[in-house]
Structure formats: structure tokens, C-alpha cells
Amino acid sequence: MAKNKHKETPAFDFSGGWDYSPSPESTSHVQLKKRYDLYIDGKFVAPTSGKYFETTNPATEKVIAEVAYGSEADVDKAVKAARKAYETVWSKLSAKERGKYIYRIARMMQEKARELAVVETLDAGKTIRESRDVDVPLACNHFFYYAGWADKLDYAFPNRKMTSLGVAGQIIPWNFPLLMAAWKIAPALAAGNTVVLKPAETTPLTAMLLAEIIHESGLPAGVVNIVTGYGDTGAAIVNHPDVNKIAFTGSTNVGKLIQKAVAGTGKKLTLELGGKSANIIFDDAPIDQAVEGIVNGIFFNQGHVCCAGSRLFVQESVADQVIQKLKDRLETLYVGDPLDKNTDIGAINSKNQLTTIRKYIEIGKQEGATIFESSCALPKKGYFCKPTLFIDVAQSSRIAQEEIFGPVLTIQTFRTIDEVIQKANNTPYGLAAGVWTDKGSRIFNLTTKLRAGVVWANTYNKFDPTSPFGGYKESGFGREGGLHGLGAYLKVDN
Amino acid sequence: MERLEILKTYKIYIGGQFPRTESGRYYTPFDKKGQPLANVCLSSRKDLRNAVVAARKAFGSWSERSAFNRSQICYRIAEMLEGRRDQFIAELVKQGSTTTKAAQEVNLAIDRIVYYAGWCDKFTQVFSAVNPVASSHFNFSTYEPTGVVGILAPQDSSLIGLVSVIMPVIAGGNTCVVLASEQLPLCAVTFAEVLNSSDLPGGVVNILTGKETELVDQFGSHMDINAVIYAGGNTDHATALEAGAVVNVKRIVVYTHNFADATQENPYFITDVQELKTTWHPIEHVGGATSSY
Known part of the structure; x- marks a missing residue:
């Protein structure tokens, strides 16, 4: 038997030579508009100021669209639309029908999942693998999950009669733009509230695609309003006297400003803030x-x-x-x-x-x-x-x-x-x-x-619509997701 | 010759001890006829800070006790209060109640303590959840105490209001620092004596007497208070608390309930100062989904 000559194989060399061929996701099926308007009272409308701001692709530094800069006047219009929709339509609708609208939105998001994933990646810079496999499916699932709660609220809080709050003002961050919109809008609607949502200024596009989906779904006008803009737009929502609830996800510093602004107003508040986990x-x-x-x-x-x-x-x-x-x-x-x-x-x-x-x-x-x-x-x-x-x-x-x-x-x-x-x-x-x-x-x-x-x-960074999420101490209060996430959008009817 | 009555010195309750206020100050609440009730400690901000230190120190072991044990200790509070019924009735009458009403209030207080004692080892069962996540993980959410809770007790009640805001907080495993009613403080101090003789570890409940106007800002801005319950009935004070709370994103809960109403008790008073914790762990699928067991 010939003696095997043992040849020393080189240790794994990670310094190069392991390159994959480029495998870019196609963007051909995505048709971005040049300009995105505000979604108020079931219509896409230009901002009263006529001002727009640019949103860029952080991976190329190229401008990919212009987005309306909502002002205090636009926020006021949106809140009025939300109030009207709450009082005349949404709170009068049967819980079953409310749920069916939310189911419909979930399904339409699933149909457009790939488009949403590509736009999310273009606007936010996150990898397509993540937006395709994590952000967008979780966002769809969140709507699907909360849709089913709409007509089951009486079972969520034993021995309590819970009712909706009214108009919810919601301000979301740029790290999970579509997913955060879903985390905010889905439970708010299921609980019977109407919504004014402000996406982050660097990542407004998927929220506007969601507005188009919501529009297409036939959701009654004014139930969901989306006002793009900067911090002052968000502040206008927080300070609007006819908003019943503020939900904010973002930095602890801004969260503290909001907590202070809301003090004494009786607005219900949930904060999902920073961490150092x-x-x-x-x-x-x-x-x-x-x-x-x-x-x-x-x-x-x-x-x-x-x-x-x-x-x-x-x-x-x-x-x-x-x-x-x-x-x-x-x-x-x-x-x-x-x-x-x-x-x-x-x-x-x-x-x-x-x-x-x-x-x-x-x-x-x-x-x-x-x-x-x-x-x-x-x-x-x-x-x-x-x-x-x-x-x-x-x-x-x-x-x-x-x-x-x-x-x-x-x-x-x-x-x-x-x-x-x-x-x-x-x-x-x-x-x-x-x-x-x-x-x-x-x-x-x-x-x-x-x-x-x-x-x-023995795991990390796992998320699910059924799993409550939120912090202790200066990471905020209130939970999003699961049965407990409903509590943020309901009040005890004494 | 008539016997000279021994008057009681009303002191505050911090860390299981009955010190006087470090400030040396006192105030004198009056009864309806304008007669002085007693000289009562006018607690200072330093007393509040000392009380928070005691509450923080007690938090670890109190929150880690078994719920069953907390339940037994809370029940023991009711036993001790029952034994002192007459003293509380006399104090309530002294502070303006009638004998009948005072007896009703003491009965309700005792029963309410027993009510919350019973919840200690039940509320997490009612409000926890195993969450059916779509991935292969075991996932559950349950409540944990928020930590040190500041309590500004109802001003219009000496005993039942106080008991109604303290019991749900400690039943849930928190420790607390309480400011008693300014004009009706007598029962608060006597209740501290009940607590002190009922196996409740020192520091779990700390009771101060004094003025809301002096201490409300400190309750709001203290960095080591995790939540504040405000039942004092002054909206300006509630707003001040909410504004001060931003320093450490404190939870502020405002109660306007009439706690003398027998129906004003429920486990949501417990969950108001709880934090929901969600835990994930992967599930290994050795047998696969088709296992017959």
C-alpha cells in the first residue's frame, strides 16, 4: 500500500478569494414616482407650504424621490380628517368589518412584498436579504395578526370593558420604516382608533407605498393619514390638542421631549426608546x-x-x-x-x-x-x-x-x-x-x-407579531405586539 | 384624680424604623372643631431620599420572594390591622368621621388587604401569555415589578385611600415610598406600626407625612424612583409629576377613584406598576413535526 503523502492544506484564508459573484436584486419592476404627496383624508395632496424634501439612497448617495414636507397646517388637516373618520365611520363600523379591512391590507401588502422590499432597501440602505426575509414579511404578518383582534377585544382584558381612544398620532424611526409603520397602524386600527402617522425624514417611501395600498384597499377616507416631514412635523402631531394618543419610537432624548410635551394633556403615551443591551x-x-x-x-x-x-x-x-x-x-x-x-x-x-x-x-x-x-x-x-x-x-x-x-x-x-x-x-x-x-x-x-x-x-434579535416588545427604565414604556400591545390603544370604559 | 393620658408621638417610617424627620420640622393638622390633632413630622426632601434608599435596598429580596410568601405576609397585615380595629376607629373619629362610618372604613380596609393578598400569586397567571410565535421558539411574557414606586396618597382619606394605593404596589413585588394625606395623617403612622409588626421586611413600605407642595417635584425628578402613583387629586401636581418624570422616563399613574367605594379594587391596579418581560428560547425539533406524542 502506497503511503499517503499528507499534504498540508492551508488554513482558511479569509483575506480574500472567497468572493461570490454579484447577485443584485432587480429593481426593474419598481416604478418610483418623482414626487410623493401627503396622504390625508383618503387623498394624495400637496403640502400647503408647497415644500418638498429629497430622499436619497444611502448606498449611492443619489436622490431617489422628492417627498412632501408636511407643516403644522397639514398635520391639522390630517388630525381633523382622522377625527371626522373616527366619529362618522370608523367607530360606528362593526368590529368584524374593521377587522376585514385590516386583513385586506395585510393581503395586499403580501402581494406587493417584493416591491416593498426593494424600495425599503433603496431608501434605507438595509440589505435586500433582510428587507425581503424579515422587515416586509413581519410587517404583513403584523397586520394579519391584529386584524383578527378587532372583533375579540372583549377577551383581551378580563372583566373590563375596553374602548378605543380616538385619534392616534404616531411617529416612527428610520431603522425599520415599513415594519414600524405596521407596528403602529395595525393595533391602532384593530382597537378602533384612527391614525395620523409621520415616517422618518430619511425613509419615507415605503410608508407612502403603504398609503397607496391602504388607498387601494378601500379603507374609509381619513382612517389612516400619513404626513411626511421632519421633526417639526412630528412636534405638530405631539402638540395637536385633538390627538388622544401619542406613540413614539426613536431616541431616548426625543422621547423625553415628547413625554414633557404631553405632560398634563391627558394624552395616552407609549414610548419605545433607545437601548444598550x-x-x-x-x-x-x-x-x-x-x-x-x-x-x-x-x-x-x-x-x-x-x-x-x-x-x-x-x-x-x-x-x-x-x-x-x-x-x-x-x-x-x-x-x-x-x-x-x-x-x-x-x-x-x-x-x-x-x-x-x-x-x-x-x-x-x-x-x-x-x-x-x-x-x-x-x-x-x-x-x-x-x-x-x-x-x-x-x-x-x-x-x-x-x-x-x-x-x-x-x-x-x-x-x-x-x-x-x-x-x-x-x-x-x-x-x-x-x-x-x-x-x-x-x-x-x-x-x-x-x-x-x-x-x-440562546438566540437574539427575533421578532414576531404575537410577541410583546418594549423596554424597562429609560427604554420607554408600553408594549407593542401581542395581546399586551393592544393595551396601548385602548382605555378602560368606566 | 384623673389619669394623665399618654399622648402618641407621630413619627415617620423609613427602612423599618420610626425616626423623626431629619429636618426637625413639624406641622399641626386640626380636627373639624379646630382642635389640634397632633404634632406631625413635616418630612423634608432629605427624608424622601433616605426613604428611596431604604426602598431600593429592600426591592431585591422583596421582589424575589415567592409570590406565595408575599401573599402570606400581606394577609398577615390584615390580621394585624384587625387586631387594632378600635385604635383605627378612634383615630378616624378623631379626624372627623362618625363611629359607624369609621367602622365601615376599617372593615373595608381589612377586606381590601385580604383581597390584594390573594392576588399576589394569581395576577401573573391571569395576565401572562405564552405567545405562539411563527418561528421555532418558546416565547412567553410575564409581569415583573417596576421597582421603587412613589405614592402620593389620596388627600381626602386617612386609611382606606392609603391602603388602596399601597397594597396593589407591594402585592406585585414593588417597594414604595408613600406620602400620607396632609390633613388626615394619623392612620398612616398607625398603619406603619401595623406593617412593622406583620413580617413585612423593613423598607418595603416607607411612609412620610408632610406637604405635597413641598415634595411633589422631588417625587417626579428622583432618579431612583421608577414609577409614581398620584392620587392626591390636584391636577397641577399630577402635571408637575408628569413633566418631572422625563429625567428617567418614569411611569406616572394618576388615580381619581373613590377608594371608599367597595368596587374600587381590581388586579389592574397591580399591573399599572408592572413591567412586561418577554423571554425567547429556541426549540430543537429532534423528532420532527410528525412525532406521534
Whole structure:
């Protein structure tokens, strides 16, 4: 028998040579308009000021459409339309019929899912894989889920008669534009309210496509109104005296301004704000799975996720191993054209946000943390950021305390459970947390003691219409999703 | 010779102790005839801060006790109050009630404590959910206490209002700092003595006496109070709380209920100061969906 000559195979070389052929999603079936108007009282109308603003594709920096800049006068029109629709139509409609409208919207969104996904990627810079497989299906499902609640509200809150609130003013962020619109509109309608929604200024397009779908669905005029614009447009909604409810998702700073503005008005308020969520990995965790979970936790949607697992806590005994695996994994992540189906990390949503992220990376370096960035090349055009790790981060570091909202992970180590619980909870935020361990009793110990509204054990960044989402402490109050999400849009009828 | 009555010193209740206010100040509420009721501590902002420290310290172990144990301790409060019925009736009469009304109020207070004692180990069952997510995960949501709750008790009631706002808060595992009615504070201090003799750990309930106008802003802006219940009936104070709450995104709950009404009790008073936690864990499908068991 001939002796096998053992030939040394090279170790995995992640520095190149693993390129996939480009596989861009076609945009040919998407016909964007040059200009999008406001959707008020069942009609697409020009803003009273005549002003429009541009929305750009952050991956190419090219302007893709003009969008109406809604003013206080437009908001007033929208609120009046919503009030009229509430009083004359929507609150008089039987709950079953109300539900059927919402079902119809869900179905029409499903029909147009691919178009919505492509436009979401063009406008927000998120990867097509994510908008196609996560954002859009979840948005459709959210409508589908809440549609069924419309005629079952009497079962949601035992021994209470609940009624709708009236006009709901809703302000949503740019990180999940269509999904956040669904999270806001679907439960509001199911509970019997009418809506004035303001999308974020950098990502208004899918909300306007949703307006077209809603229009096509035959939903009575004024039940849903969508007013695009900037912060002042949102402020006009918050301060409008005839709005009964404010729902806001966004930064903690703006949330505090809204909480103050609403004080004493009797408006019902829910806030879904920022986070600095801990992702904790113990030495008995399935390390490879955990590394995937860490990557998904912080790099999903370019880290533009309020519940991003942005603070990693690794048990000391496995820290070297985990950090090495993370570095290796970072090198394999594809950063680039969001429309390419191979891309893992797309474009940063806006130039402003990129500036913020870069500022924090500089702060991290100045604070003495060790930085590791992927060696990948970034596209020449567009707003991109390399996936970044900070090692040797102090608990008091600003990068470990403040929300960065980008693909930047801080890594700290720990020895004991008590230590990591204390470190994880040592933040003004309380939105989410992750735990990775094979030990069931330890999971329940941790999930009980972590002061956060959502705890993912051996998984991360999972969402579902049936699953309530929302934070403790300065991450806001109220829940969205599930039975408990209905409570945000109902009042006890005494 | 007639015996000289021993007058009671009304002190405040912080961390299971009965100190006087650190400020050394006091005020004198009067009865309907204009006779002084007692000299009562005029609590300061420093007293409030001390009380919050005590409440925070007590929160960990109180919230981690079994719901069954919390239930038993709450029931014990009712037992202790029952034993002091006459004292409370006398105090209520002293503060302007009739004997019949006072007896009714004490009865209702005792029964309401028993009512909430019973909810301790039941409300999470009623309001929790296993959520049928579409992915392969086990997902459930349940309530957890919000933390340290500030309570500004109803001004128009000495006992039943106080009991109605404290019991749902502690039944749910929170600890609290309470400001009693300014003009009707006597029962609050005596209720603190009941709490102190009923196995309730020190610091779970802390009771201050004094003026809302002096302390309302501090309740709103204190960084280590997680939620405030306002039942004082002053809309300006409610607004001040809501505006002050932004410093740490505090939850503010305003009650305008008439707690003397026997129907004004339900588990939603408990869930008002609870946080909903949702937990996810993957499910491994070894046998596959066609398993026959």
C-alpha cells in the first residue's frame, strides 16, 4: 500500500478569494414616482407650504424621490380628517368589518412584498436579504395578526370593558420604516382608533407605498393619514390638542421631549426608546452558535436596532476563544451593495448617522479601548461603516454607556454570575438582553434578574407579531405586539 | 384624680424604623372643631431620599420572594390591622368621621388587604401569555415589578385611600415610598406600626407625612424612583409629576377613584406598576413535526 503523502492544506484564508459573484436584486419592476404627496383624508395632496424634501439612497448617495414636507397646517388637516373618520365611520363600523379591512391590507401588502422590499432597501440602505426575509414579511404578518383582534377585544382584558381612544398620532424611526409603520397602524386600527402617522425624514417611501395600498384597499377616507416631514412635523402631531394618543419610537432624548410635551394633556403615551443591551456568553455556551448570535445581535441591520446586543459580556475563561472567532467571522462579512443578495451589512442609513458612528469610534479609541475592524474594502460611494469591535472596554466608557446605533460592539469580560448581572443592569436603559449558556437553571436565573423587556436566551434579535416588545427604565414604556400591545390603544370604559 | 393620658408621638417610617424627620420640622393638622390633632413630622426632601434608599435596598429580596410568601405576609397585615380595629376607629373619629362610618372604613380596609393578598400569586397567571410565535421558539411574557414606586396618597382619606394605593404596589413585588394625606395623617403612622409588626421586611413600605407642595417635584425628578402613583387629586401636581418624570422616563399613574367605594379594587391596579418581560428560547425539533406524542 502506497503511503499517503499528507499534504498540508492551508488554513482558511479569509483575506480574500472567497468572493461570490454579484447577485443584485432587480429593481426593474419598481416604478418610483418623482414626487410623493401627503396622504390625508383618503387623498394624495400637496403640502400647503408647497415644500418638498429629497430622499436619497444611502448606498449611492443619489436622490431617489422628492417627498412632501408636511407643516403644522397639514398635520391639522390630517388630525381633523382622522377625527371626522373616527366619529362618522370608523367607530360606528362593526368590529368584524374593521377587522376585514385590516386583513385586506395585510393581503395586499403580501402581494406587493417584493416591491416593498426593494424600495425599503433603496431608501434605507438595509440589505435586500433582510428587507425581503424579515422587515416586509413581519410587517404583513403584523397586520394579519391584529386584524383578527378587532372583533375579540372583549377577551383581551378580563372583566373590563375596553374602548378605543380616538385619534392616534404616531411617529416612527428610520431603522425599520415599513415594519414600524405596521407596528403602529395595525393595533391602532384593530382597537378602533384612527391614525395620523409621520415616517422618518430619511425613509419615507415605503410608508407612502403603504398609503397607496391602504388607498387601494378601500379603507374609509381619513382612517389612516400619513404626513411626511421632519421633526417639526412630528412636534405638530405631539402638540395637536385633538390627538388622544401619542406613540413614539426613536431616541431616548426625543422621547423625553415628547413625554414633557404631553405632560398634563391627558394624552395616552407609549414610548419605545433607545437601548444598550447586554449579550452575555458563558463558558458552557455552544460557542459557534453564540458567535453567530453575537454577530446577528450587533450587525443585523447595520446595528441600527434599538435592541441591538451592543454590549458583549464574555466569561473570562472563553474570552480569547470567542474574540478570535468573532474577528474571524467579521472578516467574512460582506459589506456593500444592499441590493446584492450576498451582502451581510448594507449602508448606514444617512450621512448624519455615519458621522455619529465615526464620532463614537473616535471616542472609543481615545478612551483607550482596543479597536478591531474588518479589513474589508468599502464601496467608494455611499455611507458605509466597517463592522467594528472594541476590546478592553471599561464599564464607565462612553462607548459602553451610550447608544451608538451602528455596527460597533463593545466587549467586556466577567468571572461570576453576580458580576455580570450587575454590569449588565448598570445602564439607564432596559430594552433587551441576550444570554448564551447550555444550563437551563442559569438561563432562568439570568432572564429573571436582567432588567429588560425582552430577553433572548440562546438566540437574539427575533421578532414576531404575537410577541410583546418594549423596554424597562429609560427604554420607554408600553408594549407593542401581542395581546399586551393592544393595551396601548385602548382605555378602560368606566 | 384623673389619669394623665399618654399622648402618641407621630413619627415617620423609613427602612423599618420610626425616626423623626431629619429636618426637625413639624406641622399641626386640626380636627373639624379646630382642635389640634397632633404634632406631625413635616418630612423634608432629605427624608424622601433616605426613604428611596431604604426602598431600593429592600426591592431585591422583596421582589424575589415567592409570590406565595408575599401573599402570606400581606394577609398577615390584615390580621394585624384587625387586631387594632378600635385604635383605627378612634383615630378616624378623631379626624372627623362618625363611629359607624369609621367602622365601615376599617372593615373595608381589612377586606381590601385580604383581597390584594390573594392576588399576589394569581395576577401573573391571569395576565401572562405564552405567545405562539411563527418561528421555532418558546416565547412567553410575564409581569415583573417596576421597582421603587412613589405614592402620593389620596388627600381626602386617612386609611382606606392609603391602603388602596399601597397594597396593589407591594402585592406585585414593588417597594414604595408613600406620602400620607396632609390633613388626615394619623392612620398612616398607625398603619406603619401595623406593617412593622406583620413580617413585612423593613423598607418595603416607607411612609412620610408632610406637604405635597413641598415634595411633589422631588417625587417626579428622583432618579431612583421608577414609577409614581398620584392620587392626591390636584391636577397641577399630577402635571408637575408628569413633566418631572422625563429625567428617567418614569411611569406616572394618576388615580381619581373613590377608594371608599367597595368596587374600587381590581388586579389592574397591580399591573399599572408592572413591567412586561418577554423571554425567547429556541426549540430543537429532534423528532420532527410528525412525532406521534
